[in-house]
Amino acid sequence: xxxxxxxxxxxxxxxxxxxxxxxxxxxxxxxxxxxxxxxxxxxxxxxxxxxxxxxxxxxxxxxxxxxxxxxxxxxxxxxxxxxxxxxxxxxxxxxxxxxxxxxxxxxxxxxxxxxxxxxxxxxxxxxxxxxxxxxxxxxxxxxxxxxxxxxxxxxxxx
Numbered sequence: 001x002x003x004x005x006x007x008x009x010x011x012x013x014x015x016x017x018x019x020x021x022x023x024x025x026x027x028x029x030x031x032x033x034x035x036x037x038x039x040x041x042x043x044x045x046x047x048x049x050x051x052x053x054x055x056x057x058x059x060x061x062x063x064x065x066x067x068x069x070x071x072x073x074x075x076x077x078x079x080x081x082x083x084x085x086x087x088x089x090x091x092x093x094x095x096x097x098x099x100x101x102x103x104x105x106x107x108x109x110x111x112x113x114x115x116x117x118x119x120x121x122x123x124x125x126x127x128x129x130x131x132x133x134x135x136x137x138x139x140x141x142x143x144x145x146x147x148x149x150x151x152x153x154x155x156x157x158x
Contacts, residue, residue, distance in 0.1 A: 001095065003102045006031075006040040006065065013062035014042065021085035024146050031067070039068030039079075039106045043086070043095050063090040066099040070112045079107030079115035084126075096129055104133065108158050115158070118144065118151040130154050 006014065011031050018025045034040040043064035064086035070077040081103060086095045107115055118141065119126050135154035144151030 001063075001098065002044045002046050003041050003098055004044065005038065006035065006042045008035060010042050010062050010065075011035075014065045017062070017065065017085050017087050018083070020088055026083060034067050034069070034082075037067070037069050038110060039066070039070070039103050041066050041068075041099060041102055041106070043090075043099055045090075063087045064095045064099055066103045068103040068107055068115075070107055070110045076113040077107075077111040079104070079110075079112035081115060081117040096126075097132070100129065100133060104156075113158055114155055116153060116155045118153055120145060121150045121152055127152070127154075130156075 011028065014031050015028045018031075031040075042062045045061055045063050065084070066081065067083040068079060068081045070079050081100070084096060084099055084103075086093075086099075104115060115135075116138070117130065117135065119130065121140075133156060135156045137152055138155040139153040141151040141153060143149070
């Protein structure tokens with residue numbers, strides 16, 4: 001598996017994974033807006049077959065992504081992990097951990113002093129992943145999601 005910066009050719013695969021992974025998916029245009037951000041990374045399966053980014057799951061194809069960026073805040077950057085997902089057929093193989101780890105390195109290298117993210121209260125798998133990386137619950141946003149579910153705001157200091 002290779003983790004690299006996202007390219008325009010990856011967007012359809014990223015969009016398909018997003019549609020599959022979330023009940024409230026981002027629109028395609030949202031991903032277009034993050035092209036060029038150092039924290040927009042994709043996981044690409046590596047193998048001997050040619051790369052086909054419009055499909056997911058096989059060797060040479062995009063099987064996961066993370067979108068993260070840094071915003072200035074009184075001289076210190078704050079990183080924000082905005083979105084992360086792995087294709088269903090590739091879950092449980094450590095790709096989310098690899099993507100998140102690389103995104104955190106990119107944010108730290110970009111000057112972030114801390115990183116925040118929002119996660120559904122019911123998403124135990126994601127919450128466990130974030131806890132493994134030292135994220136701590138800092139607040140709750142009531143009814144953040146369309147279905148009325150709360151978002152937990154998690155923060156990690158560098």
